[in-house]
Amino acid sequence: MDLKSKRKRELDIRKKKRRKEIIKVALEVFKEKGIDNTKMTDVAKKAEFGVATLYRYFNTKADLVIETATLLWDEEINVINNMLNEKTFTELKAIKRVRKILELFLDIYYNHQDTLSFLEQFDNYIVKENIPEDKLENYEENVINIKESIIKAINEGKIDGSIRKDIDVDVFYVTITHSLMSLCQKLVLRGKILTNDNVVKENEQIQLLIDMAIDYISN
Known part of the structure; x- marks a missing residue:
């Protein structure tokens, strides 16, 4: 050189x-x-x-915002990938692996509330600024990595018999991750508004949603 x-x-x-x-x-x-x-x-x-x-x-500011969101997901993905590669995780039955992945939302709720708040703001910013899809390709790539982990576990569960064969993995993934993310963000950003909101603990609401999802796909 x-x-x-x-x-x-x-x-x-x-x-x-x-x-x-x-x-x-x-x-x-x-x-x-x-x-x-x-x-x-x-x-x-x-x-x-x-x-x-x-x-x-x-x-532009939009370029910087997208890069920060991409970095955030990249860091989260590294943590998730470490868990997915642990022997204690890979040896679990497929249905239990799906549960473990979904229970990451409990960890995010308790330990990364600033992340939930940022992602809510990011989504709103992208819509408000009308950011084109091609600018979000790198960001979306990291999000897809989580999707692939869930889909892999579900497909393996269909083979080992722990998960129903008629489950549409794309519909399940989008529905449950959006539901869990929305619930976590609601609990963090809007908290307890009505008196009735105090009746049930936050973690119990998240856990119930996870339990319902697992019951739905279980064979």
Whole structure:
């Protein structure tokens, strides 16, 4: 490698590192202030960059928002993948693996409420700003990784007899993940509004939804 190529490679590495640093800082700011309330100058100040530097890496706020959401899912996926690769998980019967995956929502509810809040804001921002689908390809790729884990377990359950053969895996996946995510976000963002909301504990509502889903697909 000649000197010019070496310098270019080093410059590219520094740029990628700085870009990731900006994304991480932006995620912190978005979680703290809210996506709508955050300006690019807020991110630049927190990252200790000039705003002009920030715009050299991200043309628009929307581009930065999408990158932060992609990073967030990427980090969550790494945690999930670690669990999916554990021997104690892979040796479980398929139906129990599906339950374990769905019970991740309980962990998210208890330990990652800022993530639930951010994802709710992200969805609203994408709709409000009318972001085209092609800009969400990298973000969607991480979401699909979770889908594949559930679908794999369900299909294996159909073979080992623990899961009904007539289950439409796509319908089940979309319905249950949307239901669990919506419930968790409702409990975090809107909390207890009516007196009747105090009757049942939050975790019991999430667990019941998981139990209903497992009962539905069980053979």
